[in-house]
Amino acid sequence: MSGTLLDDHDVVLFDLDGTVYRGGELVPGALEAIQQAHRRGVAVRYVTNNASKPDQAVVDHLVGLGLEAERSEVSTSAQAGAAMLAEKLPAGSRVLVVGSAALESEVDRLGLVPVSGFADEPVAVVQGLSDELTYRAFAEACLAVRDGALWVACNADRTLPTERGLLPGNGALVELLRAATDQDPLVAGKPERPLLDRAVASAGGSRPLMIGDRLDTDIAGAVKAGMPSLMVLTGVNTPRHLLEARPEDRPGHVAADLRGLHAPKSEVAIGEQPAWSVTVGDRLDLSSRGEGDALGALRALCTAWWSTGSGPVQVEGTDDAARAALRTLDIG
Known part of the structure; x- marks a missing residue:
């Protein structure tokens, strides 16, 4: 094998939390690696399972860390979750939003009506991460799901990497609602395909590469989508996790950090x-x-x-x- 890993791809999907940054800190090597991809003219998509922020806030965060970013380059699980609902429901349908204002805005933007209570007669529930969720929000969602409402989870990450360490992710809160309803949601974010497929389509790419730190979301999502992947050891999963990974969670490449994108393929291929x-x-x-x-x-x-x-x-x-x-x- 000759050339770098990047040479084989026309769009790179970067996970954010644990791959590009940890909270308010860039992961070492991320700035240089992404800048180099831009200079090469390869399309970049920032693909995040975090549904708590609007795409512009993600852009602002990336720019504040010194990266180049535009709204068109950001794909969030909030967007994917709202899009999934819009594909399944007629315009004007009422959707109970368990999540942030960003998720509510995405639901509204696609012609659905965000509501906050079971009394509003929602036909669907969409759930994403927010640090302002209350018991009441889960109680209302529980009633709606038990009444037959369609339930979509933006993502199922059990933890969220930050500069302070691992915090509860949306998946942990999904488990709460699953336990209370005995139901399973549809999932829009990684490891399911909708988020990744939308990101690749938005870039007009045909030879994508997924890069992430989590085997059960980033890498499993790439496997399901039939695209190559690079695991970086800067976030949740460790070398031991990689060695013991299930077949459906295995990447084709592994590197210490994003600088592996520009390493010779033979040096990063498993x-x-x-x-x-x-x-x-x-x-x-x-x-x-x-x-x-x-x-x-x-x-x-x-x-x-x-x-x-x-x-x-x-x-x-x-x-x-x-x-x-x-x-x-x-x-x-």
Whole structure:
């Protein structure tokens, strides 16, 4: 393989939380990597499962961090959730909004009528993250869903990466309503396809690449959409999570951060590594056979284990270099 990973793609979908930034801080390497993609003329789409902010607020946040961004480059799960409702409901239908003003605005923009209570006779419920939700909001939604209202969740992320650490995400709140109704929502955001498909279509792309930090949303969404993906180790999931990932959650590439987008494809692709050897038995034995880095060891381990099984596995290094790599990866 020659050239960089970016060379094969005409649009790059960047997850935001945990991939581009953590709260109010850019992830190291993100600024340079995205600027370089822009200079190459490759379409950029910022694809976020966070439904709490309008697209302009996302743009303002990105610009405030030093990035280039326009509203057309932002795709949110609030937009995808509202679009899903608009495809299924006639104009003027009443929708109970459990979420932020941004989500309410998206529902209104597509010709539906946002309401806040069961007494308003909603035919649907749409749920997105907001830090201002109250017990009453969930009680009203519970009544509506139990009465047969269509239920759409903007996303199902159980946690939200911030500069303070992991906080409850919309998925945790979806579980609350699921427990109270014994119903399951339709999901608009990752890992389902609507959000990603809309982002690619908006860019007119045919060779997309999805980049994210979460296996169960970013990477699983890419797998469902049939697009290549790059996992970065700057957010929720760890090398151990990657090694033990289910087949439907496995990326084709892994890098420390977004700078991997501009690395040679052979350096970021998950595959056999010249510097590392892995023996599969009751455990994985990692051995060095040249100068290699820890991420190369991770790619070699994933290649060996994924060809055999999935789930928990014991890993041991057979020499000093292998043991050092496993300590760096926190695998052992």
